[in-house]
Amino acid sequence: MNHAQDLRALYRQTVLDHSRHPRNFLRLEPADRVVVGHNPLCGDKLTLYLRLDNDRIENLTFEGTGCAISMASASIMTESIKHHDLNDAQCEIDRIMRQFESPHTGEETDDETVEGDMAALSSVRAFPSRIKCATLAWKTLEAALQENPQAATTEE
Ligand code: ZN
Numbered sequence: 001m002n003h004a005q006d007l008r009a010l011y012r013q014t015v016l017d018h019s020r021h022p023r024n025f026l027r028l029e030p031a032d033r034v035v036v037g038h039n040p041l042c043g044d045k046l047t048l049y050l051r052l053d054n055d056r057i058e059n060l061t062f063e064g065t066g067c068a069i070s071m072a073s074a075s076i077m078t079e080s081i082k083h084h085d086l087n088d089a090q091c092e093i094d095r096i097m098r099q100f101e102s103p104h105t106g107e108e109t110d111d112e113t114v115e116g117d118m119a120a121l122s123s124v125r126a127f128p129s130r131i132k133c134a135t136l137a138w139k140t141l142e143a144a145l146q147e148n149p150q151a152a153t154t155e156e
Pocket residue numbers: 039042043044066067068069070132133
């Protein structure tokens with residue numbers, strides 16, 4: 001196997017692991033924010049639970065059903081965002097949305113390079129219909145950061 005194949009195998013393993021054993025997959029009670037997110041194109045549905053400590057996300061969990069990509073993305077998101085300040089969380093959301101929604105050219109600028117476990121999902125950028133599976137959790141988190149959160153959907 002060459003390096004690219006190694007990397008693809010590793011990414012597949014990461015996605016499978018997160019989708020089969022999602023982290024922070026539980027209902028959080030009590031929660032300060034509870035927001036539902038829906039991707040009608042694929043049927044992914046998730047509920048995010050946030051507990052806040054002033055401007056800090058003290059805990060972040062989710063429940064839901066959907067494809068492996070949506071579940072893996074939500075699992076990775078809860079792990080990476082937990083304990084962040086609200087501002088940092090918003091920056092991270094902006095960064096992920098920019099990376100996933102920028103056209104996949106094959107020659108990426110630094111700004112488009114997906115890092116961390118989310119990199120395992122970067123291949124979905126070649127499949128526009130699956131991008132929303134990867135960004136649903138992040139879009140739902142963005143809704144949850146608003147003062148009076150509304151349900152999030154990938155289709156306006
Ligand atoms: Zn999906």
